[in-house]
Amino acid sequence: xxxxxxxxxGLGKLLARKLKEDKHQVxxxxxxxxxCEKIAEELKNIFIICGDASYPNILKEAKLEKxxxxxxxxxxxxxNIIICNLAKEIFKIKRTVAKVNDPRHLPLxxxxxxxVPVDSTSIIAHIVEEEASFFDVMNLLSIKKGRLSIVxxxxxxxSSIVNKKVREIKLPQDAVLVSILRGTRxxxxxxxxxxxxxDEVIAATxxxxxxxxxxxxVGKL
Amino acid sequence: xxxxxxxxxxxxxxxxAEELCQENNVVVIxxxxxxxxxxxQDFNGKKIVGDVLDxxxxxxxxxxxxxxxxxxxxxxxxxxxxxxxxxxxYSKLKKVILQVYELNKKKALSEEGLIIINRTYLLVxxxxxxxx
Numbered sequence: 001x002x003x004x005x006x007x008x009x010g011l012g013k014l015l016a017r018k019l020k021e022d023k024h025q026v027x028x029x030x031x032x033x034x035x036c037e038k039i040a041e042e043l044k045n046i047f048i049i050c051g052d053a054s055y056p057n058i059l060k061e062a063k064l065e066k067x068x069x070x071x072x073x074x075x076x077x078x079x080n081i082i083i084c085n086l087a088k089e090i091f092k093i094k095r096t097v098a099k100v101n102d103p104r105h106l107p108l109x110x111x112x113x114x115x116v117p118v119d120s121t122s123i124i125a126h127i128v129e130e131e132a133s134f135f136d137v138m139n140l141l142s143i144k145k146g147r148l149s150i151v152x153x154x155x156x157x158x159s160s161i162v163n164k165k166v167r168e169i170k171l172p173q174d175a176v177l178v179s180i181l182r183g184t185r186x187x188x189x190x191x192x193x194x195x196x197x198x199d200e201v202i203a204a205t206x207x208x209x210x211x212x213x214x215x216x217x218v219g220k221l
Numbered sequence: 222x223x224x225x226x227x228x229x230x231x232x233x234x235x236x237x238a239e240e241l242c243q244e245n246n247v248v249v250i251x252x253x254x255x256x257x258x259x260x261x262q263d264f265n266g267k268k269i270v271g272d273v274l275d276x277x278x279x280x281x282x283x284x285x286x287x288x289x290x291x292x293x294x295x296x297x298x299x300x301x302x303x304x305x306x307x308x309x310x311y312s313k314l315k316k317v318i319l320q321v322y323e324l325n326k327k328k329a330l331s332e333e334g335l336i337i338i339n340r341t342y343l344l345v346x347x348x349x350x351x352x353x
Contacts, residue, residue: 054297054298054326055323055325055326055329056325056329057325076298077274078274078296078298078299078301078302078303079298081298081302082298082301082302082330085302085305085330086329086330090329102272102274102275104272104274104275104276104277105274105275107276108274108276108302108306111306111309111310112302112305112306
């Protein structure tokens, strides 16, 4: 694939290196001459353009019309959105990925048609929140850009659902128990399956119902 | 009497707000409270400190009821993004007017319903008139 990356410091450079390792063709655009020179020193066989990617002629220089993906990871949200817009509207790029610098700007990214806005702040906050909680919950998998998640929850002996049947547990609307791990056994939960202390429960839930689900399984947060 | 939101309280925003507030309902938004404090004493509109890329700020300024939005933040990309966004989302808006310094961007990013003001373009027109 041919991938154009806008923004070459830190993340951009790392991404370019990884993509090169996977044999993709990469072009990096950055406003700063210093950043461009540093990339040129460190990475081989990369197309580097020093310029402001919110100008169509710079994107043209990068042969953006031939690109499969555009990634915009500048520190400015307005720049990222405009660049993705230009890529879509003028260069007909199908997939645009951008870094959201301020989570409050995420709705604008969505509204302006950026295909994959990556809100790193919220992702990190979510991980920290999980790691900092007292009970053991592990996010196993995120599907559909994180809207659906599969989680593993350890059931503490203090939980109100211990010794209750699955049908007696009040789960949130958009969550379902997938399986119960008990020692070496894997149990597919039915209505009359009993939950025991120290069971590990695997559940699927829409992301906004995750807290509610954990509350239902573990008790108070 | 129109409901007008002015985003950006620099030289242009300030002068515009001062002029417009005599006969209209004006709200000025700027990131910096200091810039807003520099509005003249007799400015009788509303001042909001906030970030125009944040929908909450726009709605606090009453964008759902506004007739006109003027974007003069001094940042071309910011003016363009916000302009395009509000034009699509808030259908009650009658006019979205924005300043863009770079003529190339005006050409590349123009779209129906956005009024884009470019200083160079205006000056050229004025000079042409003066000459003829």
